[in-house]
Structures are given as C-alpha cells and as structure tokens.
Amino acid sequence: MDKENLWAGRTPTIRDVAVRAGVSIATVSRALHGSRPVRPDLVVKVQAAAEELGYRRNALAQGLRLQSSSTIGMIVPSIANPFFAACAEGVEEELQRSGRTLLLSASGNDPDLESRRLQELVERRIDGLIIVPCDLKRSRAVLAAVAERVPVVQLDRRVDHLDSDWIGVDDEVGVHLVLAHLAERGVGTVQFISARTDSSTAKRRLKAFRAFIGRLHLRSIADPALGEFTSEWGREASNRLLTGDALPDAVVCGDDAIAFGVLQSCHEAGARVPSDLMVTGYDDVWFSAVAHPPLTTVRQPTADLARVSIELLDRTRELGAHVAEHVTLQPSLVVRASTGIARPPGRGPLRRHHPSGE
Amino acid sequence: MDKENLWAGRTPTIRDVAVRAGVSIATVSRALHGSRPVRPDLVVKVQAAAEELGYRRNALAQGLRLQSSSTIGMIVPSIANPFFAACAEGVEEELQRSGRTLLLSASGNDPDLESRRLQELVERRIDGLIIVPCDLKRSRAVLAAVAERVPVVQLDRRVDHLDSDWIGVDDEVGVHLVLAHLAERGVGTVQFISARTDSSTAKRRLKAFRAFIGRLHLRSIADPALGEFTSEWGREASNRLLTGDALPDAVVCGDDAIAFGVLQSCHEAGARVPSDLMVTGYDDVWFSAVAHPPLTTVRQPTADLARVSIELLDRTRELGAHVAEHVTLQPSLVVRASTGIARPPGRGPLRRHHPSGE
DNA sequence: CCAGCGGGGGAAAACGTTTTCCACGTCACC
C-alpha cells in the first residue's frame, strides 16, 4: 500500500472534486452546501466524487472567506479543577450540536498567562470567548480590549466594571442555603475557609458569609481563613484550626476542593465528621458524592451554565453590541452525611473468606 | 486616505500596517517574523505601526498559506475524568511553549461520536492528533484513515493493529506493583473490579492481574467484576461483594474512580479500610491523596505522557511517515493508608468552643 | 570606469473557500 504517496499526496480540495465531477468549483460548493439550487444529476455526481476522493472541507479556508472560524475559545483557571472541567465538557458538548469546536486554554490563575492565551485565541479568530477570568481586577484590561473585537461571556467569575455578558449562579443564595441548613441543624459556631478575594466568586461568597451569619444567629469563631481553592490549602487551614484551642461546630468551605482537604485533616486528627464537626463544600463536583463522609455542598448547574453561555454568545453575535446581560442561575443545596447524622456503626463482624479452610 | 476603512470595527490586517508604516506588505511580514533581513529603521516603523493599530496576525490566513494550523487536536473519552483532564492540561501547557493551541474534544466513550469529532478535527487541519481511543476495535477504522493524513499519537489506550505511535505506561508493571505490595502486606485473597475490556488499558490490566496473582500466591475469590471506569460501577460491584458471603483481603481496582466507589460502599456497609479490607486504585488522580483513607494507587506520570506525546508528534512531522514508535513509561506505586495500618484512634476528646461561656 | 554582485524592497502568485456577477439556454407570453 502506498502510504508513502498519501503522506506526500495533497489532501483533495474542492477543485479536485470539481474536476472529477466535471463541473466548476462553484457548482461543487453549491451542491455540497445547498446554498443555491443545482441540477439534481450534478448534485449526485458531485457527492459521488467527493465521497470517492475522501474530500473534506478546509475549515481554515472556509473561515478565512466567511470571516468566521466556527470556533469558540474558552479560558479557565485550571482544567484539572473538576468544576471547570465539567463546565468545559458542557460547553464542548453544546458546541458539537452546531458543528463548532472548542479551543480550550488554561490560565493557571496567572493574569499574565491569561492575557497571552487570550491574544492567542483572538489571533485564531474565535467567534466567541467564554472565560472564567482569574483575577477580579487584573484580568480586566485585556479582557475589555478583547471584548471590542469578539463576543465575550464571563462564566462563574467576573471582573470589575466590565460591560460584558455574565452567567453564573447566585452566591448569596448558595451561601445562605448552607448557613440556613447549618443553623437548622443546631450549629452555633462556624469557621469559613475559602480563597483570597482575588476572584469575584471568593469575594461574593465571603461577603455573603459575613452578611448572613449574624442574621442566622451563627457565630464565627475566628476571621475567615483565606487562601486558595485547593485541597492543600483546606488541609493547612484545617490543621491550624484543629490544633487551636477552639473548635467550631461546622466548617464552611469556599469550594469542594478545600472541603476535601478539611475532611482529610479531620481524619488525620481524629475529629469525626459530622459528629465532632460538620463540613460543607461548594460546587458539587462529581466526587463530592463519594467523599467520606459524602459532602453536603451547593450544586452549581454546570450543564445549564454551559448552555446559557453559548446562548448569550450567539445572541450577541446576532444583535451585535448590546447592553450587557447578567444571567443568574439558582444553586441548590445537596445535603449529605457531612452535615447529617453520623453513620451507624458497622453491622456485626464481617465474614472473611480464607484461601485454605477456616 | 482610507481612514474610513481603518475605522469600523474591522480588525486591522497586515495591509493596514503596511500603509501606516509606508512599506509593502511583504516588508511587514518580514519585519514581524524576521524571515529575511529588513532595514532596522523600517523594522522599527513596522513594529510601531502594528502596535498602534493593535494588529494581530490572522491565524486562519496564515494557516492556509503555510498549510499548517499550529493547532493540535485531542480526543479523550471524557474531560471530567481527572486522569484525562490532567493529560489534557499537560498537553495544553506543553503546546503553549511552541505557540500552538489545543482543540479538545470528548468522545463520551462512543465510537460513533468519536469518529465524527475526528472528522471535525481533520477539517480544521490540525497539525497532529493526540487521541485516547475509546474502543479497542471500533475506533480502529476511522483512526487508520485519519492517520494517513495527519500525524497521530495514541495516548494511554490504543486500538488493535494500527501502525501508529503510542505513548503510555506499562500496565503489567503497574498491576504487578500493586499485587506485589499487597502480597507483601500479607494479603491472601483479592478481588479485581475494573472495566469491560473494550479499551486496551482495561484489557491489559485484566490480563496482568490474571498473570500475576498465581505467581504471587494470591487467590481471586471470584471472577473479576468488569463494568465501567466510574465510581458508580465501583460502588455497585463493591455492594455486591460486601453482601456476598465471602470477603477478600483486598480489592484491586482498575482505576481511581472505581476505587472511590468501592471506598464509599465500604463506609456504608461498615467495612473498615484497610483493617477489614484493603483497597487500591490506579492513576493517582489528585484527590486520591485526600480520599478517606488516602488511596494506595499506581501513579501514571501525566506530565511526561503529555510531553512525550508532543515529542512524538513533532518527530513524525519532521521525519514524515516512519515506522511507528511505542513509548512505554514506567508507573510507580504510591502507598497510602488504604493498604496501610489503620489510622490511630482519635487522641482524646476534642475541645469545643461554645458561644456563651463554658 | 564598468561589470558584477549582494542587499533589500515590492509586485504578485499562491493557499482553498464562497459568492457575486455574468452568460447562456429555455420557456412563456404577447
């Protein structure tokens, strides 16, 4: 087999199809897209020729001509963060329905990196941008510049004072759901462990926390511990807490990753969750359900977030520049064992199978 | 003067820069890329003009002309699976160094979907493809066709009988590490919970498991339970196991997600890990470290996998078609508490802080 | 002083599409 040839061989173009079908390239284009009527027999011939040659449109050329790459760019702080991964997966899935593809970049929570990748995407002539801006302030300038050239939707997080579409969930409600639930469970004292307020979500959750504890007659035993949205930080902050001389009834975490760190720290220190200490997360990433104990957390509807992101993008595309739209979805509380009743003790001895007779 | 043109939202082209700098477009191109010497004063002028206009190259046009999109396509079964997410993040990071970007798609473990997304990527004229083929057999045909047009690297999984580069880790060694470790810890009986052998990794791990248990004097109490690489399946299989009338000393899981499901099931049934039952995972995704108990697992070096993938791609690009290369990296065992000694009991009563005086 | 050469700028030809024209038949209608 002449693999050699094929490697060297040009991939077939619309011109090759035209020759083979004995028509002009214009006719080929029209036959394949139906953009104008073509005699039925020619359509058949063209399709046959395309099929035989294994013709595939060149999306670059098409994009150049059409001034639209049918490509959407997305920038998230980290792909490995399962919340963002879920959003990205949702977006990707949604895009496939309209034959578009996803250009995915990670900013690593670094505004400079973020800005560079943004430029990259603009150069690729993306038709729209979905971004989880990493920094409340420092992401603003570049993003503003980009927003003048291409439709932009901010997802989850947002920057200050930028007139751009945004889609996210209501952090006030989310935090309120958690705190109200804790209050109902008889919690008196809490500790908030979250991330520094560089991002809008961290900021809003903190603000909401401060606003609601008083109203719900909860008491914070110490200033909120603010670090990063990572399990390492959760572990560290929790360790500090557990070695301190006062323990709250519950630890409220800024996201699930932090909560995992807290849970681990509790296990290591021998603090039992929820009987000694309740723990809550935020995001409802898929494995918060299989944590030990399963985590009470605030669900953000990632599929909806993804869907609406694209709706907003498309609307902006149609309408042209218009007044920015802010869509706020409602979160829901997922109650699991980390704020529930301690699990019942094991039910009697386990039967064990031994290789050679008992 | 065509100030008119420069105005309305049109993003500036190389031609605009040329006009502003008072040179030809050829000179602009050369000045910006240094592809041929240009008089220093002109270089300065061009750069200034480009800067002032906010000029950004049009990657579509460039790609069309250069016959290379400086884009790499990647297809994984699911972005939400943290192992693949880690690989994708590694690839993305690596690509940025050479100014390329990542086109990421998810196949959802469906060969038909996979094939469609593959076509999409080919149309986008990706310079290379990194794929985790979802099905050992059914992914082959399309992939073979694509491999004739564009450099392909299979990552982690691979299809049968395809002459293409592959990079992954040695599953024999990985499984052996786990089993040898268990044997050393005095385990006599084991149960394997993994995924159906539609994928090469599932198949190889199963084969290795079967090959080594005998040699290490372990005994499998039942046929391996084969489902999917999900925590739901782990949970289900484990539930069946725990309600059966025989319990192994250890459960060996095909990946970490399964292991999480198993852990959860154990907690629910009151089986203590590792004292009643040891559990091992595979992949070492980031939160296996914060599971309860932290999971003993096989680490796959995702960053290396990503790096080598791209090296292979680039080499194929340089050399043209060449005999396929298979790179096998070595996994390592990460021993944690899920096969260790049960954690020491809590150290005395915890101090609790109460709102109003103790 | 002239021929040759080298340095460097510009015109123009691709790259593969889509779409606007234009041309050519055929038909219908007066």
Place this chain on the structure above:
DNA sequence: GGTGACGTGGAAAACGTTTTCCCCCGCTGG
C-alpha cells in the same frame, strides 16, 4: 417570432497571509 424572465453553470474576485521572483541601487574589484 421576438423578447423578456427565469434557471443554472462558470469565471473571477475576494478573504489575509507568506514567499518567490524581479528589480533597483550602491559597492567592490579589476
């Protein structure tokens, strides 16, 4: 039977680059 109208195919012009030529100019060496 002439003349529009209509239906449909083809030529060609973009889209924004990079790069191959070609040309001009100044220098150098004989």
